Amino acid sequence: MSQDTTISLKVEFGGGLELLFSNKRSHQLTVPATVPKSTEDNATKQADITFLIRYLRDNLLQERQELFMENETVRPGILVLVNDTDWELEGEGEYVLKNGDEVVFISTLHGG
Amino acid sequence: MPPRTCALCSTSRAMLKRPKTGQQICKECFFTVFETEVHNTITRAKLFKPGDRVAIGASGGKDSTVLAYVMKTLNERYDYGLELFLLSIDEGITGYRDDSLETVKRNQQQYSMPLKILSYDELYGWTMDGIVAQVGRKNNCTFCGVFRRQALDRGASMLSVDHIVTGHNADDIAETVLMNIMRGDIARLGRCTAICTQGEDTIKRSKPFKYAYEKEIVMYAYFKKLDYFSTECIYSPDAYRGHARVFLKDLEAARPSAIIDIIHSGEAFEVREEVKATQKAQQTCKRCGYISSNDLCKACVLLEGLERGMATAGITDRGRKKLDAEGPAPDNLRTIPFYTAGAAPAVSVGPD
Missing domain, CATH: 3.40.50.620 (HUPs)
Structure with a gap:
């Protein structure tokens, strides 16, 4: 169990999603290691990807949040990779973030 | 959670889950x-x-x-x-x-x-x-x-x-x-x-x-x-x-x-x-020779609508009727070059 109170992450956007985030593909950020479980009570949890998605919406997203989020997770059609691994193998939103993690969000919804 | 190994080679670490099969496999x-x-x-x-x-x-x-x-x-x-x-x-x-x-x-x-x-x-x-x-x-x-x-x-x-x-x-x-x-x-x-x-x-x-x-x-x-x-x-x-x-x-x-x-x-x-x-049986467009199920192909109708300033002609039946009511297409109408499949000369393509 890490003693750190914050976690440094690299977050990348691709497939057109970067357009919602100041047209910048790569973002370096620091988030708290422990975060509220929900907005209602004081219970806490370790920061996970579900938290990160909400954090990105509240702090980095510039426009059209409906193209990024739906029902407290990413919109269907957005792929998420944690350290280059499909998040479906890592517990999806429940994956607990570690210092130095690299999280990539790629939209598949653009024409091709 | 421990890293999973690939379901196919059983040696490398699995990196994605195939949507088609649910298999967890390596890169x-x-x-x-x-x-x-x-x-x-x-x-x-x-x-x-x-x-x-x-x-x-x-x-x-x-x-x-x-x-x-x-x-x-x-x-x-x-x-x-x-x-x-x-x-x-x-x-x-x-x-x-x-x-x-x-x-x-x-x-x-x-x-x-x-x-x-x-x-x-x-x-x-x-x-x-x-x-x-x-x-x-x-x-x-x-x-x-x-x-x-x-x-x-x-x-x-x-x-x-x-x-x-x-x-x-x-x-x-x-x-x-x-x-x-x-x-x-x-x-x-x-x-x-x-x-x-x-x-x-x-x-x-x-x-x-x-x-x-x-x-x-x-x-x-x-x-x-x-x-x-x-x-x-x-x-x-x-x-x-x-x-x-x-x-x-x-x-x-x-x-x-x-x-x-x-x-x-x-x-x-x-x-x-x-x-x-x-x-409808397929035929060729009377104006440009492209495959069509009508006398005129859709592209020719759309183009004629654009050229005559009645762009809805190719979109709705009403637009088409309006265009027909204005009379036949003028002789100087811009059209698509005539299409003859396979007969076109090969063009050279290069890194230009």
Whole structure:
């Protein structure tokens, strides 16, 4: 169990999603290691990807949040990779973030 | 949680979950199964024969970029004996297609394939920017879709190719099946799942990615670090397809095999002979020679509407009647050059 109170992450956007985030593909950020479980009570949890998605919406997203989020997770059609691994193998939103993690969000919804 | 090992090689760490099968596999095994499945799709449908000249419809987007890469890989690995070309259509959309064409030009270098770009402006005398300025943003996708289809065939004819392959993936085809059901378009429902289509007069067209999931195409591009362009068209997106797409993505989230299941359902539909008999026979357009189910092909009607300042002529019956009431097309009307399949001289394409 890490003693750190914050976690440094690299977050990348691709497939057109970067357009919602100041047209910048790569973002370096620091988030708290422990975060509220929900907005209602004081219970806490370790920061996970579900938290990160909400954090990105509240702090980095510039426009059209409906193209990024739906029902407290990413919109269907957005792929998420944690350290280059499909998040479906890592517990999806429940994956607990570690210092130095690299999280990539790629939209598949653009024409091709 | 401990890292899982690949379900196929049992040695490397699994890096993705295949939507089709739920298998957890490593990067190298993923490349192998993805490429092998496309190869199996191609050989099972006997799409090509040695010596074929094949144009890859290239937009610079993810699907066609991965298609170009995979076609080149398979052609070398399995000795298909194909001559491959990139064919791009420049719709004339500033800030969108001009940027994506830059990607195609890089692909031309990266994959060392000759590239031919044909523009709407060259073929029809109109750019999409010009069309939108006249018709607005409501029906412009109709113009773009009709014009692109014909432009691809004509571009292919200029390259003297036998075959056009496009990057349509399993998700696209499942969406189209849903759209045709919802619209009650029996004729299209009957043919939209065909891997290869060929009009009497047109060049063969096929979809080697028919069974490839969009997720895997994007993962492939990401892991291979392929250079592709991803921006939404600046003009209004195809709203109807958008609804089908969102619905399909929701289905996929609930059950990943939904996409392939819908394609299989589409393939199993059979249009009864007496229904088929009511469908219009294909002929050639009296004005431009392109394949058509009416005297004039859709592109000619749309172009005439644009030229005579009555853009709705090709969209609605009412618009068409209004145009007819104005009298016949004037002699000096701009038209599309006459199309003779296979007879066009081969043009040289180089890195210009």
